[in-house]
Amino acid sequence: MTLLQDLRDAGVLRPLDNALAQSLRRLDPGTSDLVLAAAALASLAVANGHAGFSPSRPQRLVEADIDWPTPEAWRAALEASRWVARPDAPDTESAAEAPLVYEDADAGRGLLYLRRYREYERRLADGLRRIGATLPQGGTLDTLAPLFGALFPHARAGAGSPDLQARAAAVALRHNLVLITGGPGTGKTTTITRLLVLLVAQALQAGRPAPRIALAAPTGRAAERMAESLRRAVQQLDGANLDPALLGALPAAGTTLHRLLGTIPDSATFRHHADNPLPFDVVVVDEASMIDLPLMAKLVEAVADGARLVLLGDPDQLPSVEAGDVLSGILRAAGDGARIAIDDAQALQPLLGPSASAGHSGHGRAPVPAAPSAAGAFPGRRIHLQRGYRQSAALDLAPLATAVREGDADNALSLLRGGLAGVRFHEGEADPLLAHRETLLAHWSALTDTSDPADALARAGRLRILTAVREGPQGARGLNARIEAMLTGSGTGVAVRRSSGAYFHGRLLLVTENSYRHRLFNGDIGICLADGAGAVMAWFPGDDAHSPRPFHPAALPAHDSAFAMTVHKAQGSEFDTVWLVLPERFNRVLSRELVYTGMTRARSALHVVGSAPILRSALERHASRWSGLAWRLGAEAPQRLDASAPQTIADVSEAPTQGALF
């Protein structure tokens, strides 16, 4: 028996993984079994969201009982193979002839890449360094100080903790590559809006045209949400007596990254790339945690020389379903974002006051931690916003979200049981459609109490069942099938013959692929409505909330029902009421990031259905991926799950995320 055969027999390889191994064997029948197996596993690793495969921890990728070779044996075989390139340095292009690349990229340990993904990682690191290397051409900060003070009245407010939003905007004025992180409602969009106002003012003061600004996000829904938040933030500035020209120069709409970069039909390349860069001076990208490695590499390469890239994201959310986990790689290189670099602190004194300078307390002000380099190996700056501002009297989610994020299961359970405002724990239940059938059906039936598609779409966003997985009894697919049967069988839906009854009045749809022809994107949610004659159209959001767009169901891009959806698919969306359904039995996709992301989709009510043991086991695990990005950016720190950092990982195991499951 060989390792490759063992893997095949165990049924863990996809046909594609096996085909890669077979083609290497065909090209060179002498290829070692360990290399063939590692090639197949590198291919499988990408499908599971990793950038490469770590031969020192194969059990993370494959649960089957396999007699694994030692990492040393694997290393020796890989290093001796003609198929495996060993580039001299993390930023050297790897030889095109070798389909595999082996580097000590995983916090100093070996990582075997498919060459394409290794090159994406190298190009991404190069691109980040290129953007971060140029400092923005600025006017003097003194002339901006009055406007800065009007936008951030607490920036120089004396004692107390620093105004991190003000600091984020100020630091972003000085750097072309900036990452602003924070949980929901910490004011990322508010801060960006004010930063953009400052950038416009700076340009106008210097006699330059206002900067060309792009707002983008990985999904259409996330882009729309970002633009909505920006419009709200602009409205809040109405009372601040600002020059209307400043606000007038801000973008009113967001776009998807694919649209921004310009898709070319049937091609993996975009219209914009290094040789045809984006025509924008400032590119702001929200929901950075959702961006996969190939897309981020292409985005970064398309940012023009001298332009700014501002990434926004919540570091505690699930990583992207596709390969990469780019944000966490950047975060590992960028440090915790809590300190300000000494040179920034000094340069920003006109805006932030003397308290911004190197870590000492001036005139009774609280010290501001400063560091020689606040950003570690990251070629830009990271600022982490900590204070949540989106307080809702109806929903007191913050303490629960913190407990989940920190993996503090005792606290999370006691908060869930103790009755936080707006939070209900249906402990020990497994099926929301049994005990809560009437409540849920009443909601879905009421979706069609209106004949106005815009109204129906607004209602559709009010409630969602979120699941950990797609398949299985508690998966989104099974729940959707049961809900559809209940709705059509209970007479609340009008089955339509023309579409084999599938598209009934009131059916919620979730688009599962990007279609530029339709302007419908992965994650978009629509509703089927029948007209008086019984003809059904699927309605999706239009350019504004009042102009939804109708589509014939038969003409839609790939889609599923959307009464229930996976937490992965819900990233970038929010709903008034969320029912988060945990599986009855342990599932390896469970992680604290999954529970956190699911819970934080709720705006005013959260129901958690599941058992305490399952919640505990979810909170014990991180959703993390193999990636060499932090290493490539020069970070020395081991991955948070590295065995060499036991103090941070003692109780945490890894949750390999199965891309195929979502």
Ligand SMILES: Nc1ncnc2c1ncn2[C@@H]1O[C@H](COP(=O)(O)OP(=O)(O)OP(=O)(O)O)[C@@H](O)[C@H]1O
């Ligand atoms: N400094 C502040 N003072 C008062 N309210 C604030 C402040 N910053 C933000 N807010 C309010 O908090 C809410 C959330 O802000 P914002 O939308 O900017 O957060 P966010 O981090 O972008 O959130 P998310 O990405 O989760 O949507 C908004 O209603 C905003 O007006």
